[in-house]
Amino acid sequence: MEEFFLIREKLYVDWKDYLCWRIKRDLLILENKIKFITEVIEETLEIWNQQKKKIFQLLKDKKYLGWKEIQATVPEELFGGK
Numbered sequence: 001m002e003e004f005f006l007i008r009e010k011l012y013v014d015w016k017d018y019l020c021w022r023i024k025r026d027l028l029i030l031e032n033k034i035k036f037i038t039e040v041i042e043e044t045l046e047i048w049n050q051q052k053k054k055i056f057q058l059l060k061d062k063k064y065l066g067w068k069e070i071q072a073t074v075p076e077e078l079f080g081g082k
Contacts (some may be wrong), residue, residue, distance in 0.1 A: 018078055028070050035064065 036059075039045035045062070047055050060066075 014078075017075070021073070021075060021078055025070055025073060028065060028073070032064055 036045070039062070040047060045058065047058075050058075
């Protein structure tokens with residue numbers, strides 16, 4: 001019985017770690033969205049009538065995180081095994 005509880009405890013800890021990571025990831029995404037919307041409203045970010053390449057470069061210059069950077073925040077132990 002004790003072995004069962006030890007296994008379950010490890011699974012609960014892993015699940016908690018995963019949920020914490022997802023919340024942090026979602027926070028990064030929302031912060032990027034807030035920053036983007038604010039800059040568009042304040043007209044400090046010009047996106048109208050711009051080529052997609054130029055918009056991506058503007059976002060990169062203004063230190064917006066891309067999807068790859070956000071996904072890179074995944075701790076190895078979450079999906080890589082311990």
